[in-house]
Amino acid sequence: MTNPFFIAASADKYSIARLADIYNESRVDYIVPMPMNAKRLHDYVAQYDVDLSASVVAVNQDQQVAGIGMLGVRGTRAWITRLGVIPTRRGRGVGQFIMDSLLTNAVSRGCQSVLLEVIEGNEPAYGLFSKLSFETTRRLLVIRRAPNPLPAETLRVEPLNIDQITLFLSRRPPVASWLNETPSILAGGSTVEGLCVSLDSGEMGWIVYRSTPFQLSHFILGSVTDDLSDECARALLRVVHTRHPRRDTKVENLPDDSPLWAAYQALGYGIEFTRIEMIKPL
Amino acid sequence: MSKIVIIEDDAQSARLAARVLKKAGHEVILAEDGEIGLRVVFEHKPDLVLIDLGLPDIDGQTVIGLIRENDDAKHSLIVAFTAYPEDTAAEMAKAYGCDGVITKPIDTHKFADQVAGFFRRD
Numbered sequence: 291m292t293n294p295f296f297i298a299a300s301a302d303k304y305s306i307a308r309l310a311d312i313y314n315e316s317r318v319d320y321i322v323p324m325p326m327n328a329k330r331l332h333d334y335v336a337q338y339d340v341d342l343s344a345s346v347v348a349v350n351q352d353q354q355v356a357g358i359g360m361l362g363v364r365g366t367r368a369w370i371t372r373l374g375v376i377p378t379r380r381g382r383g384v385g386q387f388i389m390d391s392l393l394t395n396a397v398s399r400g401c402q403s404v405l406l407e408v409i410e411g412n413e414p415a416y417g418l419f420s421k422l423s424f425e426t427t428r429r430l431l432v433i434r435r436a437p438n439p440l441p442a443e444t445l446r447v448e449p450l451n452i453d454q455i456t457l458f459l460s461r462r463p464p465v466a467s468w469l470n471e472t473p474s475i476l477a478g479g480s481t482v483e484g485l486c487v488s489l490d491s492g493e494m495g496w497i498v499y500r501s502t503p504f505q506l507s508h509f510i511l512g513s514v515t516d517d518l519s520d521e522c523a524r525a526l527l528r529v530v531h532t533r534h535p536r537r538d539t540k541v542e543n544l545p546d547d548s549p550l551w552a553a554y555q556a557l558g559y560g561i562e563f564t565r566i567e568m569i570k571p572l
Numbered sequence: 573m574s575k576i577v578i579i580e581d582d583a584q585s586a587r588l589a590a591r592v593l594k595k596a597g598h599e600v601i602l603a604e605d606g607e608i609g610l611r612v613v614f615e616h617k618p619d620l621v622l623i624d625l626g627l628p629d630i631d632g633q634t635v636i637g638l639i640r641e642n643d644d645a646k647h648s649l650i651v652a653f654t655a656y657p658e659d660t661a662a663e664m665a666k667a668y669g670c671d672g673v674i675t676k677p678i679d680t681h682k683f684a685d686q687v688a689g690f691f692r693r694d
Contacts, residue, residue: 538633
């Protein structure tokens with residue numbers, strides 16, 4: 291990408307620790323603070339197929355870093371993430387320069403569409419993406435539940451093995467957000483767990499999630515027998531929280547019109563913030 | 573004098589808060605991320621923990637949950653110290669059992685009184 295003021299340096303020329311520092315510096319006053327240390331960024335890059343050779347660090351003519359943007363690539367689809375401009379270098383077209391560079395890199399890798407998410411209320415970023423012909427597809431909720439033990443369940447519950455987990459995930463319609471697509475979930479490795487619950491009505495539901503020592507995340511729910519009922523969704527969530535009563539839970543990118551939202555609310559989840567998903571065909 | 577742990581990754585913000593609280597006579601211990609914060613809180617059992625919700629290693633909410641689960645530390649006052657929008661911060665703080673919220677950036681003229689208010693309430 292050419293620009294009289296900035297150079298797009300490939301992010302793979304920087305250490306993960308340096309990239310984390312740049313990212314944190316660019317987001318220090320962000321609407322929802324989401325800093326990352328090197329380990330967290332390393333995991334993020336691996337789990338969400340971020341291609342560092344297609345990701346950029348914007349550098350000005352004095353070799354000062356002005357901002358950062360990352361590009362995930364899955365087949366012919368790309369995803370822009372971790373975009374930020376260092377506060378003291380804003381207002382000089384850095385954001386658009388980074389976006390143009392990422393879009394160019396996506397095209398050069400054969401991508402046919404680019405997705406991104408912007409936090410609701412971040413008007414400058416939303417305005418930039420709209421100007422670049424990104425169109426809103428939906429609103430996505432980031433929801434949390436504080437640790438809160440529940441009474442023991444008497445449902446029939448079977449653990450799922452990794453083959454069953456992979457099979458159930460593969461049967462989903464292709465509507466998951468990037469963070470919840472099957473590669474994102476399975477990249478959790480040994481933290482990925484799955485359960486199948488049978489109700490007295492005969493309905494069987496499944497839930498797949500990630501379980502780390504501190505947090506549960508990446509919940510995906512489905513039905514084995516039919517459409518997932520609200521009763522079954524609540525049962526699945528209750529089973530997980532009964533098994534992990536002391537664990538904090540964060541579920542990202544639940545579509546705001548999801549029929550599952552009522553079940554989450556019934557189990558004590560609240561909205562942390564909302565993202566707007568946008569797409570641009572290339 | 574009270575013992576206060578500040579868990580905050582933004583060094584500038586942490587130093588400013590620490591300076592004001594030390595001037596008010598408190599003992600202050602800084603922790604730059606959630607893991608260090610947990611270690612410090614469990615070791616020192618402070619009277620009050622000021623915790624940023626956006627930490628670089630573990631979410632602040634998760635850290636709060638872990639403090640509340642610890643028998644030795646669960647009686648510490650916990651105050652969310654955050655740049656989140658005020659409504660969201662208040663809801664998160666309530667859901668996770670915090671004793672209150674102080675939004676950033678701090679007002680250096682009011683900050684010590686805001687913190688003292690949590691001790692009076694207790």
